[in-house]
Amino acid sequence: MPAPLDDWFADExxxxxEALLHFLARAWPQRDEVHDLRQEIxxxxxxxxxxxxxxxxxxxxxxxxxxxxxxxxxxxKVVSIEPVGDFERLLVLVDDVSPERWCGGRQVLKRLSDAxxxxxxxxxxxxxxxxxxxxxxxxxxxxxxxxxxxxxxxxAKGMRLLAGHFYGGGxxxxxxxxxxxxxxxxxxxxxxxx
Amino acid sequence: xxxxxxxxxxxxxxAIEGLAADWLARRDAAAWxxxxxxxxxxxLAQDTAHRVAFLRLQAAWAQAGRLSALGAGRANGDGPPPxxxxxxxxxxxxxxxxxxxxxxxxxxxxxRAGAFALVATLGACALAGGWAWRNxxxxxxxxxxxxxxxxxxxxxxDGSQATLASDSRIDVRLSRRERHIDLERGEAFFEAAKxxxxxxxxxxxxxxxxAVGTRFSVRRDGADLRVVVTxxxxxxxxxPVDGRSHPAALLPAGSIAIARPDGVLVRSxxxxxxxxxxxxxxxxxxxxxxxxxxxxxxxxxxxARKIVIGDAAVGDLRIGGSFRWANAEGFVRLLxxxxxxxxxxxxxxIVLHTP
Numbered sequence: 001m002p003a004p005l006d007d008w009f010a011d012e013x014x015x016x017x018e019a020l021l022h023f024l025a026r027a028w029p030q031r032d033e034v035h036d037l038r039q040e041i042x043x044x045x046x047x048x049x050x051x052x053x054x055x056x057x058x059x060x061x062x063x064x065x066x067x068x069x070x071x072x073x074x075x076x077k078v079v080s081i082e083p084v085g086d087f088e089r090l091l092v093l094v095d096d097v098s099p100e101r102w103c104g105g106r107q108v109l110k111r112l113s114d115a116x117x118x119x120x121x122x123x124x125x126x127x128x129x130x131x132x133x134x135x136x137x138x139x140x141x142x143x144x145x146x147x148x149x150x151x152x153x154x155x156a157k158g159m160r161l162l163a164g165h166f167y168g169g170g171x172x173x174x175x176x177x178x179x180x181x182x183x184x185x186x187x188x189x190x191x192x193x194x
Numbered sequence: 195x196x197x198x199x200x201x202x203x204x205x206x207x208x209a210i211e212g213l214a215a216d217w218l219a220r221r222d223a224a225a226w227x228x229x230x231x232x233x234x235x236x237x238l239a240q241d242t243a244h245r246v247a248f249l250r251l252q253a254a255w256a257q258a259g260r261l262s263a264l265g266a267g268r269a270n271g272d273g274p275p276p277x278x279x280x281x282x283x284x285x286x287x288x289x290x291x292x293x294x295x296x297x298x299x300x301x302x303x304x305x306r307a308g309a310f311a312l313v314a315t316l317g318a319c320a321l322a323g324g325w326a327w328r329n330x331x332x333x334x335x336x337x338x339x340x341x342x343x344x345x346x347x348x349x350x351x352d353g354s355q356a357t358l359a360s361d362s363r364i365d366v367r368l369s370r371r372e373r374h375i376d377l378e379r380g381e382a383f384f385e386a387a388k389x390x391x392x393x394x395x396x397x398x399x400x401x402x403x404x405a406v407g408t409r410f411s412v413r414r415d416g417a418d419l420r421v422v423v424t425x426x427x428x429x430x431x432x433x434p435v436d437g438r439s440h441p442a443a444l445l446p447a448g449s450i451a452i453a454r455p456d457g458v459l460v461r462s463x464x465x466x467x468x469x470x471x472x473x474x475x476x477x478x479x480x481x482x483x484x485x486x487x488x489x490x491x492x493x494x495x496x497x498a499r500k501i502v503i504g505d506a507a508v509g510d511l512r513i514g515g516s517f518r519w520a521n522a523e524g525f526v527r528l529l530x531x532x533x534x535x536x537x538x539x540x541x542x543x544i545v546l547h548t549p
Binding site: 006010035036038040043046047109112113115117127128129132135136137138139143148151152155156157159160162163167 | 208219
């Protein structure tokens, strides 16, 4: 897959994640579906952008979100029909309220350090040693007296938490109670239930 | 285009994110093979949902590299800065990103008090951190490795020096109680600085070579271990096998110990001859009544172009002398002149056989 598309996706789409999540939280009654909606929206945006890059990424992102919600309501997957009429108004509201691109150096750093500071202690330490002091995972393990496997787990967890806080402003943090293993098992169970 | 598959992925966004994080963390580790890369590519190609989840985490992780801005002015090894609640946050927010990332911290004009407070806090933390490491934990942890054909001297923080032979790797951990070196592969020569309070331990598989202040080399050869001592005394310890413990062997200068799974053989040589066995440090290989097969193995430790023994008669020839390990071809040409040896020169190997 071409790297420019990936960069575009990070620079033009992911930076609006917080605004997108606010929009979804207000427009969609099922809170526990928000992360799945976010994923589906990202998939649609990415696949469309693979054919032609939208000129106005943010507008395209929210238009995609609206279409998805409309589709979902039509498919009758939703109990409450109330939010439907509000989409347009909500979109305008979100557009006004959402911070103008926080890609400026200072805001990025502030956001990043906030995200970093919300990591649990051990995870925070591991991320720092690996990402800032550039120790290898093995060296981090030796330094902290923990196994390499544990270091790898902390890094996986750190990535998810950082992404959730950095892009989603906190509401982007996915459910990961316990190990990732549990999440996988739960998802499989759900899938079989379908 | 995604059709019915969409519902399935819809339910699993968090699970997919978990898998994407696992992939990224694994790729971030040392043992990442081309087979792994292929498997990852397949996983990414399987579903756009996989790809976007992966991209999102990858981008956040890339951004995290900028965290170094928070560490400006801190020495490496201090660990993460304290969580920023007050002073640190204010000062950082006021400081330009460019200055933070690329230049050493300079106090800005406006938030002078804040900056001083920050410097004081960081200084205190650095001191406290340094004290903690020195007393309770590792003060230096590092890995060093050489590629085929390279010999490298590595100074260690305690004043000792390690010299790595071709295609070798050591992991170093210096703590207050012990200087611990893991010989992961190959061979290394050590000049251990004297420090009676902190033994200098080289671990290779289930064996340990313990020195206080001395010069010696340790080399792994499959399950075999060879220790050559050129100054002082070292102790060779082995883990118990099947519940039976091996006695530790004391090796004075001039000793060569060959440790095999079934026992340890120690030979005493005149000091000068022992020293010749570690001449590889200055680019030389030393042979004395050595079979050509063994000599070829020595050369092959250092060179990608291998010397191959074509028949048993050639392998059994005994040779002596000292040779530059970098010049395998010169060695073979010399053999052709003085011994019943015929060589075929290929691009990646030289085959020797009886004429």
